[in-house]
């Protein structure tokens with residue numbers, strides 16, 4: 010997964026901008042001095058600010074072909090733009106769907122060729138020649154599909170992290186057993202327990218979370234009742250960036 014630094018910069022800019030907007034929205038929703046009507050009106054009018062000219066109006070994110078563009082949307086507009094070429098990067102899920110469709114198309118071509126031969130619409134020689142062209146193409150596309158699916162599976166299941174995760178869980182079980190077997194009456198027991206917790210258990214729990222989730226953050230979310238806020242632990246086993254893979258060279 011070759012990620013250009015520019016592409017990451019673009020995604021970070023976009024995520025940071027959207028986070029800020031979401032934060033403003035939450036602040037409006039949490040303001041108890043506002044009526045529901047007023048909250049709705051303010052949220053609808055909400056805009057971010059351009060990072061360069063700091064003017065309201067914010068940024069506009071657009072896509073032109075393979076170019077991702079972030080530009081100032083304030084009025085008047087300043088010259089802030091960030092253009093990155095998404096070029097040969099594509100979302101693996103979209104890619105998979107395209108390749109799977111191509112496999113299906115080739116497979117029905119095989120069936121059609123067989124039927125044409127069977128019903129005498131084509132000669133044996135024609136059918137063989139057509140098969141000779143189809144077979145390697147089907148193999149190439151089939152292999153590509155398998156590789157994509159394997160890669161997708163690895164990313165979403167984080168199977169590369171599984172051995173480290175297993176070790177961390179075993180270490181955690183040992184520390185917990187050590188705590189459980191301690192004599193609470195013994196001198197310094199509380200201090201030892203605290204040390205085990207701070208030095209071993211807490212870092213292990215953190216490590217396990219890092220291995221299991223590509224992104225974890227706590228954010229405050231508004232519940233149905235606007236006066237009430239809930240802390241939500243946001244855990245993402247994989248991030249969008251990780252699903253970006255180089256797309257194949259165009260060969261048709």
Ligand SMILES: [Zn+2]
Pocket residue numbers: 059060061062063064081082083086087088089
């Ligand atoms: Zn601007």
